[in-house]
Amino acid sequence: MTAHSGRHFLQIPGPTNVPDRVLQAIAQPTIDHRGPDFAELALELLQRVKPAFGTSGPVVIYPSSGTGAWEAALVNTLSPGDRVLSFETGHFATLWRDMAERLGLVIDFVPGDWRRGVDPRVVAERLAADKAHSIAAVMVVHNETSTGVTSRVPEIRAAIDEADHPALLLVDTISSLASIDYRHEEWGVDVTVSCSQKGLMLPPGLGFNAVSEKALAATASARLPKSYWDWAPILEANERGYYPYTPPTNRFYGLREALLLLEEEGLPNVFARHNRHAEATRAAVRGWGLEVLCADEREYSSSLTAVLMGEEHDADKVRRIILERFDMSLGAGLGKLAGRVFRIGHLGDFNDLTLAGTLSGVQMGLELAGVPVDPAGLQAALEVLRAG
Amino acid sequence: MTAHSGRHFLQIPGPTNVPDRVLQAIAQPTIDHRGPDFAELALELLQRVKPAFGTSGPVVIYPSSGTGAWEAALVNTLSPGDRVLSFETGHFATLWRDMAERLGLVIDFVPGDWRRGVDPRVVAERLAADKAHSIAAVMVVHNETSTGVTSRVPEIRAAIDEADHPALLLVDTISSLASIDYRHEEWGVDVTVSCSQKGLMLPPGLGFNAVSEKALAATASARLPKSYWDWAPILEANERGYYPYTPPTNRFYGLREALLLLEEEGLPNVFARHNRHAEATRAAVRGWGLEVLCADEREYSSSLTAVLMGEEHDADKVRRIILERFDMSLGAGLGKLAGRVFRIGHLGDFNDLTLAGTLSGVQMGLELAGVPVDPAGLQAALEVLRAG
Numbered sequence: 001m002t003a004h005s006g007r008h009f010l011q012i013p014g015p016t017n018v019p020d021r022v023l024q025a026i027a028q029p030t031i032d033h034r035g036p037d038f039a040e041l042a043l044e045l046l047q048r049v050k051p052a053f054g055t056s057g058p059v060v061i062y063p064s065s066g067t068g069a070w071e072a073a074l075v076n077t078l079s080p081g082d083r084v085l086s087f088e089t090g091h092f093a094t095l096w097r098d099m100a101e102r103l104g105l106v107i108d109f110v111p112g113d114w115r116r117g118v119d120p121r122v123v124a125e126r127l128a129a130d131k132a133h134s135i136a137a138v139m140v141v142h143n144e145t146s147t148g149v150t151s152r153v154p155e156i157r158a159a160i161d162e163a164d165h166p167a168l169l170l171v172d173t174i175s176s177l178a179s180i181d182y183r184h185e186e187w188g189v190d191v192t193v194s195c196s197q198k199g200l201m202l203p204p205g206l207g208f209n210a211v212s213e214k215a216l217a218a219t220a221s222a223r224l225p226k227s228y229w230d231w232a233p234i235l236e237a238n239e240r241g242y243y244p245y246t247p248p249t250n251r252f253y254g255l256r257e258a259l260l261l262l263e264e265e266g267l268p269n270v271f272a273r274h275n276r277h278a279e280a281t282r283a284a285v286r287g288w289g290l291e292v293l294c295a296d297e298r299e300y301s302s303s304l305t306a307v308l309m310g311e312e313h314d315a316d317k318v319r320r321i322i323l324e325r326f327d328m329s330l331g332a333g334l335g336k337l338a339g340r341v342f343r344i345g346h347l348g349d350f351n352d353l354t355l356a357g358t359l360s361g362v363q364m365g366l367e368l369a370g371v372p373v374d375p376a377g378l379q380a381a382l383e384v385l386r387a388g
Numbered sequence: 389m390t391a392h393s394g395r396h397f398l399q400i401p402g403p404t405n406v407p408d409r410v411l412q413a414i415a416q417p418t419i420d421h422r423g424p425d426f427a428e429l430a431l432e433l434l435q436r437v438k439p440a441f442g443t444s445g446p447v448v449i450y451p452s453s454g455t456g457a458w459e460a461a462l463v464n465t466l467s468p469g470d471r472v473l474s475f476e477t478g479h480f481a482t483l484w485r486d487m488a489e490r491l492g493l494v495i496d497f498v499p500g501d502w503r504r505g506v507d508p509r510v511v512a513e514r515l516a517a518d519k520a521h522s523i524a525a526v527m528v529v530h531n532e533t534s535t536g537v538t539s540r541v542p543e544i545r546a547a548i549d550e551a552d553h554p555a556l557l558l559v560d561t562i563s564s565l566a567s568i569d570y571r572h573e574e575w576g577v578d579v580t581v582s583c584s585q586k587g588l589m590l591p592p593g594l595g596f597n598a599v600s601e602k603a604l605a606a607t608a609s610a611r612l613p614k615s616y617w618d619w620a621p622i623l624e625a626n627e628r629g630y631y632p633y634t635p636p637t638n639r640f641y642g643l644r645e646a647l648l649l650l651e652e653e654g655l656p657n658v659f660a661r662h663n664r665h666a667e668a669t670r671a672a673v674r675g676w677g678l679e680v681l682c683a684d685e686r687e688y689s690s691s692l693t694a695v696l697m698g699e700e701h702d703a704d705k706v707r708r709i710i711l712e713r714f715d716m717s718l719g720a721g722l723g724k725l726a727g728r729v730f731r732i733g734h735l736g737d738f739n740d741l742t743l744a745g746t747l748s749g750v751q752m753g754l755e756l757a758g759v760p761v762d763p764a765g766l767q768a769a770l771e772v773l774r775a776g
Contacts, residue, residue: 005661005737005738006741007395009741273393326740327741349395350394352752353394353746353749354394356749357743357748360748360770364740364773367774368774375770378748382763385748386752
């Protein structure tokens, strides 16, 4: 009955709520993408975007989804038949593996239970065993959007170094960038893959590759076919603020505004806010008597929380009731987790009272679905929020 | 620390949150207010606005605040020295009384304790005692925005009829229109005063007078000076869809969209939603162990709730903490109630989870201000919301 008054609660783990300032920026008139105004904007943005990735090197921006940026990372650096090491941390790591296979790569796939991130010890073991250095790249999803598990990239980097292995480190930061602390350069990542519609608070439509010098060097021998995704002509045109094909000009206005918002809040504050909201969400889940899917507290995700239901309850029914009664969208369980988990997104443009509203809706939805929950859950979350 | 992420919670009792569709409508290009497109829009709107007032008669729209619409109601119907009957139901009734005095009217002011609405028995007594019919009008604030008390207009109408008195009935619906059930025609109101920025979900800038045939007839002998507020030239120009001076064209686009939103939800559903949110809010207040200012349950306001604090606590301090920590604006205590109450607005474009967020913020703010509250308050509100 109240579905159409007030704002929809978009609490899937992305696309996230787009701030009004960003929407208004995007709504400006489209300009000539070969004119001086665009070049000025692009030259500014290509610098301004770097801190979000923690890099001083180039960031390639595509008119694409995040999936496109996955493909770009692979085709620019690898050759047909190259071996890559990949980890079954969840649905998206599996999809990226599938893409690599379709492109003609050979995958070493380390199975997982979808409740843990990449184990750095396994990375070290696999690479140490690869005496011939036939593994060309390690593919890691930093924050698994399907599970709410954040892999420890610095420890993975240390494992690669420990094995003294030359493999490239390719990291998907789709649902972590600008929400969870991430440092492309300091952590020695070679290609960082990301997109616009999560922590960057934009509508879908931009894909990103932050590129290390080693990744750039790898392009010299990379023989996977590429054209649209080819870094070289883009980086060349970027030097003068242009693109080899039509860039999404209005999205660039939005990206500029989103980056200004992140600068105004300050990235350390943005990360602290996400950590705090994630902690409050876990306090609610535990208070309700339910289980957080992530099994290792070192790997808790600050951008989303996946909630594991008992076998006797249908997570999709809970989501349906919440959408119908409280006009809130939550993430479904994906792949192996279908029907068993629901996911609460708490990333992007979000604040304490919207989180309180979100958790209130989840609590009421669980109760309406007949899931026995202790209403102390919400109160436990408020205690975290109140503590500041 | 989270003040600038996510949306501000604008939970004062108006101006209220403006729906995105309304903001977008207002953002269209300004058109010629003497051209055919404007006439078409105005002719449509002057009809479309009537159900919101519960009238089939004319509604005069001013580029003004609600205060302007107060003045219009008086100057169109009354003459210098006319007696009017007015009731001290709160801050705004007192301000309207002051205006009437400044305009040269003579006021019979019935004192009140700011916790109750207009007493229909007092209306009946005062009018019965006025054998000479020297009282020209009864001025009633339907919903006192300063106290969260809603006067019972049908009973006031019945009291006037019982006294068989010819006084005009002038009603301020500033914070009730399109939030709380209101029927200009059925309740025999002569002038209904309203504005754009509360239940109509627009930015401030429009004032309204819905006018009965009796009020129109009263203009023949009304001698208070008037020009800008004069109904006659407006109603004459309105016949062809025009205005005697420049109308606020872009606000008219917004009004059209807001009326469409109200039609889509259906006014009975809009009123039921406000009743339910008000009931949940009162459940929270009582659960916290605090007092609802409104002393008569027949007069509970469905658009706002004023919360009375104990003498030992400063309501403004609570509001300040809530603004600083949770980015939410609440209404202050006005006039006599300064520092002793705060007001929670729950009118306009609003839904269950935003109310849950609002009440969570109030609860945390009270706790942070050192006001002893029982956290069961929020849970009591959720039980009302969950019950549907």
